[in-house]
Amino acid sequence: MLEIKNLHASVVDIDDSEILRGIDLTVNKGEVHAIMGPNGSGKSTLVNVLMGRFDYEVTAGDILVNNESILALRPDQRAHLGMFLAFQYPAEIPGVRPWQFLKAALDSKAEANGEEKMSVRTFSKLFDEKVEAVGINPNLVKRSLNEGFSGGEKKRNEMLQLEVLKPTLAVLDETDSGLDVDALRIVAEGVNSMRSPERSFIVVTHYQRLLNYITPDVVHILVNGKIVKAGGAELALEVEKNGYKSYLAAAGANA
Amino acid sequence: MTLGTSPTAVEKYSAAFIQHSAQSVDSPVWLDTLRKRAWSTFSEFGIPVKRRGNELWKYTNLRPLSDKDFEHGVTGSVTHNQIKALGPWDDTWDTVVVVDGIFSADLSNLHGITGLNAGSLGEAITSGSVNVEQQLASLAGREDYTFTALNTAFLDDGAYVAIAANTELAAPVHVVFVTSDSSTSKAIYPRLLVDAGANTSSVIIETHLNLADSSQLSVPVVEVFAADGSTVQHYRIQMENERSFHLGTTRVNQFADATFTSTSFAVGAQIARNDIHTLLDAPGANCTLRGLYMTNGQQQQDQEISTTHAKPHCTSDQFYKGILSGKSHAVFSGKVVVERDAQKSAATQKDLNLLLSRGAEINAKPSLEIYADDVTAAHGATAGHVDRDTLFYLQSRGVDEEAAKAILIRGFAEEILNDFKPAALYEFVERVTDERIPVLLAESDSLGTA
Numbered sequence: 056m057l058e059i060k061n062l063h064a065s066v067v068d069i070d071d072s073e074i075l076r077g078i079d080l081t082v083n084k085g086e087v088h089a090i091m092g093p094n095g096s097g098k099s100t101l102v103n104v105l106m107g108r109f110d111y112e113v114t115a116g117d118i119l120v121n122n123e124s125i126l127a128l129r130p131d132q133r134a135h136l137g138m139f140l141a142f143q144y145p146a147e148i149p150g151v152r153p154w155q156f157l158k159a160a161l162d163s164k165a166e167a168n169g170e171e172k173m174s175v176r177t178f179s180k181l182f183d184e185k186v187e188a189v190g191i192n193p194n195l196v197k198r199s200l201n202e203g204f205s206g207g208e209k210k211r212n213e214m215l216q217l218e219v220l221k222p223t224l225a226v227l228d229e230t231d232s233g234l235d236v237d238a239l240r241i242v243a244e245g246v247n248s249m250r251s252p253e254r255s256f257i258v259v260t261h262y263q264r265l266l267n268y269i270t271p272d273v274v275h276i277l278v279n280g281k282i283v284k285a286g287g288a289e290l291a292l293e294v295e296k297n298g299y300k301s302y303l304a305a306a307g308a309n310a
Numbered sequence: 311m312t313l314g315t316s317p318t319a320v321e322k323y324s325a326a327f328i329q330h331s332a333q334s335v336d337s338p339v340w341l342d343t344l345r346k347r348a349w350s351t352f353s354e355f356g357i358p359v360k361r362r363g364n365e366l367w368k369y370t371n372l373r374p375l376s377d378k379d380f381e382h383g384v385t386g387s388v389t390h391n392q393i394k395a396l397g398p399w400d401d402t403w404d405t406v407v408v409v410d411g412i413f414s415a416d417l418s419n420l421h422g423i424t425g426l427n428a429g430s431l432g433e434a435i436t437s438g439s440v441n442v443e444q445q446l447a448s449l450a451g452r453e454d455y456t457f458t459a460l461n462t463a464f465l466d467d468g469a470y471v472a473i474a475a476n477t478e479l480a481a482p483v484h485v486v487f488v489t490s491d492s493s494t495s496k497a498i499y500p501r502l503l504v505d506a507g508a509n510t511s512s513v514i515i516e517t518h519l520n521l522a523d524s525s526q527l528s529v530p531v532v533e534v535f536a537a538d539g540s541t542v543q544h545y546r547i548q549m550e551n552e553r554s555f556h557l558g559t560t561r562v563n564q565f566a567d568a569t570f571t572s573t574s575f576a577v578g579a580q581i582a583r584n585d586i587h588t589l590l591d592a593p594g595a596n597c598t599l600r601g602l603y604m605t606n607g608q609q610q611q612d613q614e615i616s617t618t619h620a621k622p623h624c625t626s627d628q629f630y631k632g633i634l635s636g637k638s639h640a641v642f643s644g645k646v647v648v649e650r651d652a653q654k655s656a657a658t659q660k661d662l663n664l665l666l667s668r669g670a671e672i673n674a675k676p677s678l679e680i681y682a683d684d685v686t687a688a689h690g691a692t693a694g695h696v697d698r699d700t701l702f703y704l705q706s707r708g709v710d711e712e713a714a715k716a717i718l719i720r721g722f723a724e725e726i727l728n729d730f731k732p733a734a735l736y737e738f739v740e741r742v743t744d745e746r747i748p749v750l751l752a753e754s755d756s757l758g759t760a
């Protein structure tokens with residue numbers, strides 16, 4: 056599904072700004088991978104580079120989806136391939152209604168893949184169903200996208216989009232931060248119910264908490280732009296207990 | 311005559327004025343006096359010249375207008391279908407159509423509603439109504455302005471809307487000012503007088519349409535008298551062609567507890583000015599002035615928005631949004647004056663702009679002049695570009711860059727579009743906006759994103 060090979064990335068237009076320093080990561084179909092790491096280790100950068108954000112420049116290595124490099128693809132083209140990024144800090148977009156925007160997103164995906172667009176009626180039904188499922192206040196989604204939403208509501212809104220767009224590779228960037236236990240459960244239930252042999256997940260998290268609800272197949276520890284350790288679900292518990300100190304020392308980071 | 315101090319282009323209008331006066335011998339004496347006084351005001355000021363120190367005309371260059379000759383006293387024919395195709399329309403609205411400044415009974419659609427007198431201003435003038443004589447060209451105390459004077463100098467018809475005290479109108483009154491099609495350039499002077507009686511409630515839609523492709527001049531003047539306890543919801547739609555000049559003025563006089571709300575939608579003309587002044591002339595009056603302007607090509611859109619708090623306990627709120635592309639230029643000049651006696655006033659001013667190209671320029675100048683001491687006031691203006699983070703967010707969900715930008719521009723406009731409550735009016739401004747966005751985007755560049 057996804058292969059990241061020796062990925063190096065820097066900030067565009069800033070010299071010596073390398074953030075990702077050689078990342079190797081393979082996610083097979085149907086697997087759930089967790090990426091953990093201290094603040095500033097490059098987790099958000101990695102997932103943004105995956106999605107093609109223009110602030111970053113890949114200086115070496117490659118990213119393959121279904122055996123083909125996606126480096127030359129625009130973010131919208133990556134979305135059409137089935138990739139999805141749930142943002143750590145979703146943008147607030149005044150005047151744009153979630154309903155309207157999601158329909159536009161679905162339509163462009165259908166168009167790019169030569170599929171038929173969903174009728175307004177079918178979409179409405181799906182939308183209302185998912186609004187209920189992720190526990191968003193229905194009045195909220197009648198207003199502007201993310202505007203005036205609390206942190207938790209923004210994350211639920213990201214889950215709403217995830218469930219409607221049904222990607223084959225879903226990347227969640229700290230979707231758990233700022234969530235209370237109820238919301239956390241909803242996120243986890245969303246992910247778990249969407250787990251399927253055809254769909255892969257990368258769950259980025261600072262804390263082990265979320266992984267009580269979502270059991271990952273592989274846990275990666277990212278420190279200072281490199282994956283310093285990978286293991287099974289038990290690795291998360293170890294990090295919870297001992298913190299990142301030993302890894303930081305190993306990576307030579309002065310944090 | 312010294313250059314720079316003599317009034318500009320007066321001679322281009324003087325022959326027409328003399329001829330118009332000669333043809334208007336049947337007018338009441340008071341109107342004749344008004345016109346002569348107005349002409350002398352116009353001949354004193356002429357067409358304004360952009361220069362430093364000329365506060366009202368610091369940013370907008372009227373040279374293309376003052377250089378040009380316009381025919382006077384010509385009118386063409388207009389059909390129903392032309393009006394419906396170009397502007398908003400709803401059969402349930404009481405519609406007054408004015409072609410080249412002259413009321414058209416044939417094109418108007420009036421339902422004879424009790425408490426509403428809507429129709430020809432010329433007839434209202436000759437009817438001998440005391441209100442008309444007292445109100446017309448009193449201009450909320452702002453007689454010394456060249457374009458209202460120019461309009462008044464040629465005044466004999468237009469639209470009149472009077473709402474009898476205690477009337478609540480169920481449907482909007484729509485006043486359509488049409489410039490007829492012609493290959494020659496003409497000057498027209500649309501005029502509207504609104505007399506909203508005490509404790510009335512009304513919706514007034516003012517639409518400016520232009521059927522010509524050639525360069526036309528329209529100098530409209532609207533006067534609104536909002537009596538005690540009245541509520542007037544006003545909308546202004548400006549759809550001139552891109553070769554034309556539109557110098558529009560609205561003067562509003564508000565009395566005790568009167569509420570006046572106006573939202574403007576300005577997309578047309580080569581050079582357009584939307585000059586609105588509200589005078590809060592008695593306690594409890596409040597006004598909300600809002601608008602959306604969109605410019606591209608070489609267009610100039612000038613918003614001259616002002617409110618005078620003359621009495622205590624009044625509130626005013628100005629909120630405008632602009633979307634600029636190409637090499638266009640917009641001005642927001644917002645002014646609130648709070649006079650010494652106007653204690654407990656509250657005033658806000660805001661102007662937000664979205665610049666889509668390097669060549670587009672905005673001069674935003676909100677200003678407060680406060681002479682009372684118990685006042686709450688706030689003002690601000692911003693000019694920004696399409697936000698990159700937001701753009702990436704939309705793109706990451708599968709929407710391409712052009713479509714994502716269009717969604718963001720539309721979202722920016724939505725806040726003002728939502729003001730247009732009558733369904734047919736909302737559909738109209740929504741459609742025009744959706745048609746305009748690709749044009750704006752076609753003239754945008756990388757600066758549009760930051």
Ligand SMILES: Nc1ncnc2c1ncn2[C@@H]1O[C@H](COP(=O)(O)OP(=O)(O)O)[C@@H](O)[C@H]1O
Nearest residue numbers: 066074092093094095096097098099100101110
């Ligand atoms: N666009 C950017 N410009 C400059 N520095 C950046 C940019 N993006 C990330 N960084 C830097 O890269 C490092 C990693 O950031 P990030 O990927 O957000 O870490 P994490 O998500 O693991 O907390 C931080 O030091 C951060 O300041």
Ligand SMILES: [Mg+2]
Nearest residue numbers: 098099143229
């Ligand atoms: Mg992060």
